[in-house]
Amino acid sequence: MREIPSRPSRAIHFFDPSNAKMAAKVPAMAGTVDVLLGNLEDAIKADNKEAAREGLVTIGRETDFGTSQLWTRVNALDSPWVLDDLTRLVTEIGDKLDVVMVPKVQGAEDIHYVDRLLAQLEAKAGVQRPILVHAILETARGMANVEEICGVSPRMQGISLGPADLAADRRMKTTRVGGGHPGYLVRSDAAKTDDGYDVHGEQTPRSTYQQDLWHYTIARMVDACAMHGIFPYYGPYGDITDVVGCEDQFRNAFLLGCVGTWTLHPKQIEIAKRVFSPAPEDVEHAKRVVEAMGDGTGAVMLDGKMEDDASLKQCLVMVRLAEQLAEGDPELAAAYGMKG
Numbered sequence: 001m002r003e004i005p006s007r008p009s010r011a012i013h014f015f016d017p018s019n020a021k022m023a024a025k026v027p028a029m030a031g032t033v034d035v036l037l038g039n040l041e042d043a044i045k046a047d048n049k050e051a052a053r054e055g056l057v058t059i060g061r062e063t064d065f066g067t068s069q070l071w072t073r074v075n076a077l078d079s080p081w082v083l084d085d086l087t088r089l090v091t092e093i094g095d096k097l098d099v100v101m102v103p104k105v106q107g108a109e110d111i112h113y114v115d116r117l118l119a120q121l122e123a124k125a126g127v128q129r130p131i132l133v134h135a136i137l138e139t140a141r142g143m144a145n146v147e148e149i150c151g152v153s154p155r156m157q158g159i160s161l162g163p164a165d166l167a168a169d170r171r172m173k174t175t176r177v178g179g180g181h182p183g184y185l186v187r188s189d190a191a192k193t194d195d196g197y198d199v200h201g202e203q204t205p206r207s208t209y210q211q212d213l214w215h216y217t218i219a220r221m222v223d224a225c226a227m228h229g230i231f232p233y234y235g236p237y238g239d240i241t242d243v244v245g246c247e248d249q250f251r252n253a254f255l256l257g258c259v260g261t262w263t264l265h266p267k268q269i270e271i272a273k274r275v276f277s278p279a280p281e282d283v284e285h286a287k288r289v290v291e292a293m294g295d296g297t298g299a300v301m302l303d304g305k306m307e308d309d310a311s312l313k314q315c316l317v318m319v320r321l322a323e324q325l326a327e328g329d330p331e332l333a334a335a336y337g338m339k340g
């Protein structure tokens with residue numbers, strides 16, 4: 001393979017295949033969410049690891065996934081379960097499995113191992129196309145090696161941020177699964193008073209602005225993925241009830257270059273699909289810039305702003321994403337004024 005297939009993957013929806021209620025919902029979700037991911041790793045109780053694996057085999061065999069992709073997150077490479085996860089899934093449902101997500105990736109050696117094992121199992125099972133690999137960025141060493149990880153195998157499909165494990169590994173002083181923290185802020189300067197500075201803001205209140213804990217990590221991950229032609233994703237937003245904070249975190253990731261995110265609860269799917277689909281007004285503007293730029297060279301004025309080759313290239317990113325999403329979604333096609 002020379003190019004990673006680019007299919008919509010705005011929401012990677014996690015479900016626990018050992019949870020009967022969740023598993024029962026999967027067939028009806030097929031075709032409505034870009035990626036359905038059977039999770040075998042964290043959030044699955046140790047006693048349920050085998051049930052989750054077998055549950056995913058059953059779901060994989062019996063479900064018509066339609067336009068949805070089927071992914072799995074296997075257990076960590078240093079766990080007692082991962083060898084059986086890969087062996088059983090590839091030999092039983094390898095032809096249905098699009099991507100294997102590998103947690104806690106530390107460096108190139110982890111991806112080499114999975115790559116070789118997948119190749120052996122695919123050959124044994126007669127799987128006709130390569131199963132792709134997705135790494136989770138959730139260790140300090142993985143972060144330091146992110147560029148190398150992205151380029152280590154032609155199977156590499158993308159990378160997700162794992163903010164909870166990464167925070168623990170880095171010894172950050174947070175207790176959350178993704179999202180910001182009110183203590184991570186900047187404060188405006190203290191006002192000068194006759195007797196010094198009003199540092200407590202008693203006379204002139206000092207405003208504070210919460211900062212994004214994940215800015216550096218996401219930006220670096222985006223660059224590493226772009227350099228190797230693979231796809232970056234935000235990860236989990238654990239405060240399921242905070243739909244506003246969730247939308248903001250997803251949008252920051254979208255604006256920085258991520259193509260999608262994880263969804264942990266059905267209510268996050270609509271947010272992810274909306275945020276990771278460009279807004280119709282942005283697509284409209286991008287189309288006007290493309291039109292105004294003619295052969296793509298030089299500079300033009302549009303609505304009082306200068307447009308040139310570089311803004312054209314950004315607009316083409318937007319238009320091409322809109323075209324791709326419109327192909328499989330008549331509602332978006334209508335909103336973008338494009339063919340469905």
Ligand SMILES: CC(C)(COP(=O)(O)OP(=O)(O)OC[C@H]1O[C@@H](n2cnc3c(N)ncnc32)[C@H](O)[C@@H]1OP(=O)(O)O)[C@@H](O)C(=O)NCCC(=O)NCCSC(=O)C[C@H](O)C(=O)O
Pocket residue numbers: 014015016021022025039042043138161162163164165166177178235236240263264265266
């Ligand atoms: C978070 C949950 C435990 C919440 O579950 P629950 O309390 O059951 O929520 P609700 O009562 O609101 O559920 C309403 C109905 O929806 C079904 N449901 C819930 N979640 C899902 C789902 N993900 N897919 C399909 N269906 C779902 C419930 O069964 C209810 O059904 P019904 O009773 O018939 O109406 C739960 O959502 C959950 O477990 N989500 C997945 C959690 C997960 O995968 N976590 C791991 C990923 S995050 C991570 O690993 C950290 C990362 O690696 C890092 O390091 O940062």
Ligand SMILES: [Mg+2]
Pocket residue numbers: 042103138162164165
């Ligand atoms: Mg994790």
